[in-house]
Amino acid sequence: MKTLLIILAVIILAFIITQLFALSTQRNIETYPYTIIKEYDIFETRSYEATLFTSVQLSGNTYKDASSKGFSILAGYIFGGNEKNEKIAMTSPVAMSLQDSMTMMFMVPKKFNKETLPRPNQSQIKFHEEPAKTVAAITFGGWANDKKIEKFKQKLIAALDAEGITYTNRFYFLGYNAPYEFFNRKNEIIVELENDKLK
Numbered sequence: 085m086k087t088l089l090i091i092l093a094v095i096i097l098a099f100i101i102t103q104l105f106a107l108s109t110q111r112n113i114e115t116y117p118y119t120i121i122k123e124y125d126i127f128e129t130r131s132y133e134a135t136l137f138t139s140v141q142l143s144g145n146t147y148k149d150a151s152s153k154g155f156s157i158l159a160g161y162i163f164g165g166n167e168k169n170e171k172i173a174m175t176s177p178v179a180m181s182l183q184d185s186m187t188m189m190f191m192v193p194k195k196f197n198k199e200t201l202p203r204p205n206q207s208q209i210k211f212h213e214e215p216a217k218t219v220a221a222i223t224f225g226g227w228a229n230d231k232k233i234e235k236f237k238q239k240l241i242a243a244l245d246a247e248g249i250t251y252t253n254r255f256y257f258l259g260y261n262a263p264y265e266f267f268n269r270k271n272e273i274i275v276e277l278e279n280d281k282l283k
Contacts, residue, residue, distance in 0.1 A: 113175060116132065119131050125243070129249075130221055131218050137190060137213070138189065138201075138209055140154050140158055140206075140210070142186045142187065145183075147230045150186045151180065151188070154188030155188065158188060158189075160206070166204050170202045175191040177258035177272070181256055217277075220275055222274075226271075236273045237273050251277050255274070257271065257273060
C-alpha cells in the first residue's frame with residue numbers, strides 16, 4: 085500500500101511539474117500577430133499581418149487523419165531536421181486549413197525570412213507567406229476533434245450570416261496548446277472575410 089502511495093505521489097508531482105512547465109512555455113512563445121477589429125456575442129473580427137509559415141500539404145481531409153502526421157513532419161523540421169541541423173523555436177498557434185486537401189502550418193519566428201531559413205530535409209515542407217487578411221474567429225476549449233471543429237465552424241457561419249458579414253470558403257483551425265497541456269486549452273476556427281469588408 086505504501087509503495088502504491090509513493091508511485092501515485094510521484095505521478096501527481098510529475099503531472100504538476102509538466103503543467104507548470106507548459107504554462108511557463110506558453111507565456112514566452114511567439115504568436116501569430118493580429119489586432120481585434122470588433123467583438124460580437126460569440127465571435128470577433130481581426131486583422132492579421134502578412135506572416136511567413138512552414139507548411140506541409142496532407143492527403144487526409146479530417147483532423148483525426150491529418151493532424152498527427154502534419155505535426156510530426158513540421159516538428160521534425162524545427163527540431164533540427166534541416167540542412168544546418170538548426171533548432172527553430174516553436175510558435176503558436178498551429179494552423180490547419182479546413183479544405184478537401186488539408187495543409188498544416190507553423191508560423192516562422194520573426195527573426196527568419198525565406199532566405200535565412202535552413203532548407204528542410206523533407207521535400208514536402210514548403211515556405212509559404214500568408215498575406216495580410218481580415219478574418220472572423222470563434223474560440224472553444226478542450227481537445228479538438230472533427231466533431232467539435234465542424235460544430236464551431238457551423239456556429240461561426242450561422243453567426244456571420246446573422247450579422248450579414250460575407251466570408252470566403254477559406255476556413256482554418258488554430259490550435260494553441262501542446263498535447264500534454266490539460267488546463268486553459270484554446271482552439272479557434274477562423275475564416276477569411278470577403279474582400280475585407282465588414283458590416
